[in-house]
Amino acid sequence: MPKPHLALFGALLVALGLSQFASAIDPYHLDVLMGVGINVILAVSLNLVNGYTGQFSLGHAGFMSVGAYLSAAVSLFVAPQLFGTFAQSGGVQQGIVFLIALIAGGLSAALAGLVVGVPSLRLRGDYLALVTLGFGEIIRVVFQNVEKLGGALGLNAIPGHTSIFWVLAFVSITIFVVTCLVHSTYGRGFLATRDDEIASAAVGLNTTRYKIVAFVISAFFAGIAGGLYAHFKQNITPTGFDFAKSIEIVVMVILGGMGNTVGVIVAAVLLTLLPELLRPIAEYRMIIYSLLLILLMILRPQGLFTVRNPLLRKRPS
Amino acid sequence: MSEFLQQLLNGLSLGAIYALIALGYTMVYGVLRFINFAHADVFMVGAFIGYYMGRIVPAGTIWGGIIVLAVAMFGCALLGIIIERLAYRPLRGAATLNVLITAIGVSLLLEYSGQLFFGAAPRTFPALFPVRMFHLGGLVISTNQLLVIVVAVLLMVSLQFIVQRTKIGTAMRAVSLNPKAAQLVGINIDVVISFTFGLGSALAAAGGILYALNYPSIDPLMGVMPGLKAFVAAILGGIGNIPGAALGGLLLGTVETFVAGSQFSTYKDAIAFAILIIILLFRPAGLLGRFTVEKV
Numbered sequence A: 001m002p003k004p005h006l007a008l009f010g011a012l013l014v015a016l017g018l019s020q021f022a023s024a025i026d027p028y029h030l031d032v033l034m035g036v037g038i039n040v041i042l043a044v045s046l047n048l049v050n051g052y053t054g055q056f057s058l059g060h061a062g063f064m065s066v067g068a069y070l071s072a073a074v075s076l077f078v079a080p081q082l083f084g085t086f087a088q089s090g091g092v093q094q095g096i097v098f099l100i101a102l103i104a105g106g107l108s109a110a111l112a113g114l115v116v117g118v119p120s121l122r123l124r125g126d127y128l129a130l131v132t133l134g135f136g137e138i139i140r141v142v143f144q145n146v147e148k149l150g151g152a153l154g155l156n157a158i159p160g161h162t163s164i165f166w167v168l169a170f171v172s173i174t175i176f177v178v179t180c181l182v183h184s185t186y187g188r189g190f191l192a193t194r195d196d197e198i199a200s201a202a203v204g205l206n207t208t209r210y211k212i213v214a215f216v217i218s219a220f221f222a223g224i225a226g227g228l229y230a231h232f233k234q235n236i237t238p239t240g241f242d243f244a245k246s247i248e249i250v251v252m253v254i255l256g257g258m259g260n261t262v263g264v265i266v267a268a269v270l271l272t273l274l275p276e277l278l279r280p281i282a283e284y285r286m287i288i289y290s291l292l293l294i295l296l297m298i299l300r301p302q303g304l305f306t307v308r309n310p311l312l313r314k315r316p317s
Numbered sequence B: 001m002s003e004f005l006q007q008l009l010n011g012l013s014l015g016a017i018y019a020l021i022a023l024g025y026t027m028v029y030g031v032l033r034f035i036n037f038a039h040a041d042v043f044m045v046g047a048f049i050g051y052y053m054g055r056i057v058p059a060g061t062i063w064g065g066i067i068v069l070a071v072a073m074f075g076c077a078l079l080g081i082i083i084e085r086l087a088y089r090p091l092r093g094a095a096t097l098n099v100l101i102t103a104i105g106v107s108l109l110l111e112y113s114g115q116l117f118f119g120a121a122p123r124t125f126p127a128l129f130p131v132r133m134f135h136l137g138g139l140v141i142s143t144n145q146l147l148v149i150v151v152a153v154l155l156m157v158s159l160q161f162i163v164q165r166t167k168i169g170t171a172m173r174a175v176s177l178n179p180k181a182a183q184l185v186g187i188n189i190d191v192v193i194s195f196t197f198g199l200g201s202a203l204a205a206a207g208g209i210l211y212a213l214n215y216p217s218i219d220p221l222m223g224v225m226p227g228l229k230a231f232v233a234a235i236l237g238g239i240g241n242i243p244g245a246a247l248g249g250l251l252l253g254t255v256e257t258f259v260a261g262s263q264f265s266t267y268k269d270a271i272a273f274a275i276l277i278i279i280l281l282f283r284p285a286g287l288l289g290r291f292t293v294e295k296v
Helices: A004-020 A027-052 A060-084 A092-121 A126-145 A164-183 A188-195 A196-202 A207-233 A243-254 A261-277 A281-297 B002-032 B038-054 B062-091 B096-118 B144-163 B165-179 B179-183 B189-214 B224-236 B244-261 B266-283
Strands: B131-136 B141-142
Touching: A004 A164, A027 A060, A027 A164, A027 A188, A027 A207, A027 A261, A060 A092, A060 A126, A060 A207, A060 A243, A092 A126, A092 A164, A092 A207, A092 B266, A126 A207, A126 B096, A126 B224, A126 B266, A164 A188, A164 A196, A164 A207, A164 A261, A188 A196, A188 A207, A188 B141, A196 A207, A243 A261, A243 A281, A243 B096, A281 B038, A281 B062, A281 B096, B002 B038, B002 B141, B002 B144, B002 B165, B002 B189, B002 B224, B002 B244, B038 B062, B038 B096, B038 B266, B062 B096, B062 B189, B096 B144, B096 B179, B131 B266, B141 B144, B144 B244, B165 B179, B179 B189, B189 B224, B224 B244, B224 B266, B244 B266
Parallel strands: none
Antiparallel strands: B131 B141
């Protein structure tokens, strides 16, 4: 893309423009659209770790829950005390407070990413997948036990600040940041770490540092997505962010093709719409889904939308 | 003191079940180097075969129980071999991640097919074996707990015999050490892998029935948590190492039972993962595993 900043600016304008017509769209379609947007943020951010940096994280839902809980807590407990009626007055003021809540959620998720990432990114492959899975489950159990955050019942009556504008804006920002990052000089380090970690370390790249940076940025956007989700559904429970949710996001990344942002976006959109379309045959939905997953891995392991350059194909070993 | 012994007994019987499941994980990892996520759902299928068979045979008799156990183990061995043949064999030699995702797909397939065929509501598992309680001082020992420990020990001893003393066991160890060299000396690697899956799945079925006897409420998602914990047990003992899996299972079951009996009982499910993280950070090869150095 020649002018990414212009594209981001354009996308934000489109989001703002579209939100003016939100009342004209069918509420059901609007809900589905917001769900799609949140999943796109999750999938694109996970793709930075799983696709571009070549690490395998199974704990994305854990970071999403940190963002969801913290931003909801800011909206419910902190904002009314700090800003009082300023937050409820609607319009721009309310937007600013919501933005603060989202950023707080994102930053706390990023912090959680740092805490998880520093020790566990020394591991690789299956082991890393398991440690991230373990951390995701631990985060869930901890939230289940914190009474202040509702325990197993979760948080209710979160203000429904999330609108189509916020979702589309953060979708554009996420895509912008991830795309610009991996195409920058610094970002080449991620790709090098993925392609051959030993060789990258041999030419002097600090691969652990690259992995941690990717992990933290990815966790930040997962936290933002969690915040949007919390203010969209208006109630959250710890079980909503379990292992199954992490798998769902990983499947989007795999289906789209690891390290292929456009493919991942398409896959996230398709996989969010698929359950809605299959609603009439709801019992068979997950069976079809899992069969598709197995067949895809056997027939097209590089993802649906990735075209491999035949010159770059690895020699058979 | 008697409370301590009681908890220890409960922990060991839970740990024996974890050990049975962990053996399947560790054997598959030994020959194919991947995590068979579907193993936990084979465990669930084993419990359901036990449920349906339990309604046919006379309840509460030793022979009936043994028949149920044998049928479930045979059925699951077959299921394991079919899963390997259809889902994993086409991916032999593919990237680890792809195989891992396929395993997750098979796991989801079994879970949701289970919900379709068996129904999502929990069911009560029948009492297959005659149950009696012994009071020994302050200790309450149920025959079910003893049964779990006895069956688990018997199965582990026979597994050890198969792996160490028979021809196919020697072939399994050879494949696990070096698949290419094993092929060169004339071992049919496909047969060995099928056998490994069959053996592991049979142990999981036994684990499923023993688990259901002690926690008699079964549903299609029952395998998820015990499966994850058994995997932690396999890593704790050193993945790919058979005595290690048994040791890891017993340790994990005991620790978990003690945590559940303490004031931190609500953190019971987190403790296994905390152990996993600690062991991976400080001794990634596990308690009984050997370190390997990555060569370029």
